[in-house]
Structures are given as C-alpha cells and as structure tokens.
Amino acid sequence: MTRVLGERHGELRRAFPTGVATARQLAMFGFTERTVYRRCLDGGPWQRILPGIVLLFTGTPTRDQLVFAALLLCGADSVITGVEACRRHGMRRSPSRLHDELEVLVPHHRQVRSVGFVQVQRTERLPAPISKGGIPLAPLPRACIDAVRRLRSGSDVVELLSEPVQRGRCTVAELGAELEAGSRRGTAVPRRVLADMGEGIRSAAERAAQRLWRSAGLPEPWWNAEIRTADGEFLGIADCWVDDVAMVWEIESTEWHLSPSDHDRTVRRAAGFTAAGAVYTATKPNRVLREPEAVAAVLRATYEQARARPRPPLRATPARS
Incomplete structure (x- = not known):
C-alpha cells in the first residue's frame, strides 16, 4: 500500500509540477470530488486555497504558487496585472498595502468574481501577455496604470509611475496613452501625476x-x-x-x-x-x-x-x- 501511495504521489508531482490544481483536474486524474475535499480537511495532505483550487501540500504556498492558483481560478487567457506584474517586470517601488493582493485581467464575457487575495478585472481590452517564468503578465504600462487606479495617495502614484520612466522601461506618453485608453475609474490622481511627470517630475x-x-x-x-x-x-x-x-x-x-x-x-x-x-x-x-x-x-x-x-x-x- 505504501508503495502504491508513493507512486500516486509521484504521478501527481509530475502531472502538477507547480503543486497547484483545480478540483476538476484532480477528478480527471481519478479522484472523486468527495475525496478531493476530504483530503483538504484539517490534518489532510492538501489544502483548498481558492474556490475549486487545491494546493497539493500543506504549509505556506510560495508567491508563484499563489499566482498559479489565481490564474487557474480565472481560467484561460487570464493575465496578471497591477503591482504583481510590475514587480515581475523588475520594478521595485510599490505601496505595501497592495502586496498581498493579485490583480488578474479576464475577458469581459467571463463570469469570475474577486475572492480572497484575487482581484478580478473583467476587460474588453485584454492585452497580449508577456510571459515571464511561465506567468502571463500585462505589458508594463498597462500593469502600472491598473495598479495606480486603486491608489489615492499622490505620493504612492508618482513613486509607482516614475520608476519605469526613470529606468527607461516606458515613457510618460505611453503611460498617458494607456490611461486614456481605459475607463475613467480611478484616474483623477494619476492624471495629475502624469501632468507633473510631463514637466519632468520623477519622484x-x-x-x-x-x-x-x-x-x-x-x-x-x-x-x-x-x-x-x-x-x-x-x-x-x-x-x-x-x-x-x-x-x-x-x-x-x-x-x-x-x-x-x-x-x-x-x-x-x-x-x-x-x-x-x-x-x-x-x-x-x-x-x-x-x-x-x-x-x-x-x-x-x-x-x-x-x-x-x-x-x-x-x-x-x-x-x-
């Protein structure tokens, strides 16, 4: 019996190398729905992190595993944006209060709701993703603008928007074009900041x-x-x-x-x-x-x-x- 369990565990690791799977995927792998959720109970070998999303281990997930869980929740064509995407593009300035959240873009027709640490944004302007480490990211200007829409502090906004400009990763004009292309929600402060940046202000x-x-x-x-x-x-x-x-x-x-x-x-x-x-x-x-x-x-x-x-x-x- 021990050998059978060990072989099954090895198969799971090969099938789900990130350690994250949907309940539906596990059902296709041979587990009943009842077995999946029983194994997620206290003391079990798995844990449910999001609705229908299972971590195939106990303990604290890595940031990558949280991201993969969010993408599985949101489905095909979903794209990581906001602060997490900025960080994965190499940016280092961002408000700490957003670090525990993951913002994900999904096609507008998809009925997925925000839950837990996942903030879902339905969009008719789903960008072509840039893949880093197997994770689809919104292009940097889009990620920055999606992030600052959720900020109210001018200091936070200017620090987040100024870094990619300072480092030559995008221009003020590109950030402004992205701001104009989306909705007007949460744009009052970013508009003022970009106007200042157009005059040369960088922090x-x-x-x-x-x-x-x-x-x-x-x-x-x-x-x-x-x-x-x-x-x-x-x-x-x-x-x-x-x-x-x-x-x-x-x-x-x-x-x-x-x-x-x-x-x-x-x-x-x-x-x-x-x-x-x-x-x-x-x-x-x-x-x-x-x-x-x-x-x-x-x-x-x-x-x-x-x-x-x-x-x-x-x-x-x-x-x-």
Whole structure:
C-alpha cells in the first residue's frame, strides 16, 4: 500500500509540477470530488486555497504558487496585472498595502468574481501577455496604470509611475496613452501625476519640491534636465535647473534613489556640476516637507548668488516625456 501511495504521489508531482490544481483536474486524474475535499480537511495532505483550487501540500504556498492558483481560478487567457506584474517586470517601488493582493485581467464575457487575495478585472481590452517564468503578465504600462487606479495617495502614484520612466522601461506618453485608453475609474490622481511627470517630475520628493519652489517666487525651472558642457560633455541630469543662471537644486537622499550606488553617482554628479561652474545646492526630502520656509530662503539666496556671477557656458536640455 505504501508503495502504491508513493507512486500516486509521484504521478501527481509530475502531472502538477507547480503543486497547484483545480478540483476538476484532480477528478480527471481519478479522484472523486468527495475525496478531493476530504483530503483538504484539517490534518489532510492538501489544502483548498481558492474556490475549486487545491494546493497539493500543506504549509505556506510560495508567491508563484499563489499566482498559479489565481490564474487557474480565472481560467484561460487570464493575465496578471497591477503591482504583481510590475514587480515581475523588475520594478521595485510599490505601496505595501497592495502586496498581498493579485490583480488578474479576464475577458469581459467571463463570469469570475474577486475572492480572497484575487482581484478580478473583467476587460474588453485584454492585452497580449508577456510571459515571464511561465506567468502571463500585462505589458508594463498597462500593469502600472491598473495598479495606480486603486491608489489615492499622490505620493504612492508618482513613486509607482516614475520608476519605469526613470529606468527607461516606458515613457510618460505611453503611460498617458494607456490611461486614456481605459475607463475613467480611478484616474483623477494619476492624471495629475502624469501632468507633473510631463514637466519632468520623477519622484514624490520632486513633486513636493516643485510645490515649494513655486511658493518661493523664483523663476520657473526645468526638472530633470540634461546638463552638458560647451564641448558637449555630459555632466548629469539635474533634479531642478534654472537655465538663465545655471543653478542646480538637488533633492538628495538615498531613500528616493533606487540603490546606494545611485546615491554615490548623485554625489559625483554634484562635484561635476560645481567644477563646471554651476551654482549647486541640495536639500534632504524631509526638510522640504518640514522646513519649507527655511528651504525657500536658501533657494532664494542661492539664486541671487548664481545671478551675481557670469553664467558659465553650460547647455541644458529639458526632460523627455
């Protein structure tokens, strides 16, 4: 008997290598419905994770197994979108409150409801999926826009949308086109954020800095402008650039950069700006939020310092959308 059970277990592992199966698949494998659900009772060798979806083991499922379970629930042609798809595309910024949920796109005619950790979105614009690790993902612009529709915080929205743009994975225009192509549900905040990003804003810190700058009564700057010497040597991208006086204002903190190495590049970039003749100042994000009047005073003084000396022959190009 032990040998028979062991052989059956091996067959199941080969048939369902992810460790996830539907009750219907198990019935086709020879198990009665009663046996399937009896084996999912407390103390049994299996567990039911979603309606009609069984994990063929006890213990905690992996993230991949949760995703496969969600896809089995939603049926053929279903596509993972939202934060999970963004993460699998390599994005690292996302609000933690959405991490426990899986958002899945299904054809509009399919009658599947959200349940447990699965958020089902019926759509008439089912995208052609991109497969990663055997998991069908919505293209990155669609995944980002589906994710931000569920957010209300402008800071969360700008952090999620800015990362793929910063890393060259998509453009502001592509995100905007995806936003326009869908319904208007949950688009008020993303529309405002994309408008800011069209002006060069690339992070929540920069968004707060933009508001502070405008309150300081200073000339309108360029955000995330490319700076070069007169000979065309690339110096870096300035968070905030005042072109008429060649002044740089950076929002400087590792918490707003992708990694410590990015922060190191920021420090080297600052030295390069200064050596080339730009007047440079930097502010920590928490000072922008907590001491706006003091920061504004420093910015005004720095601008006057920059205006008082001859402008160096530096060239700037506004951020690309």
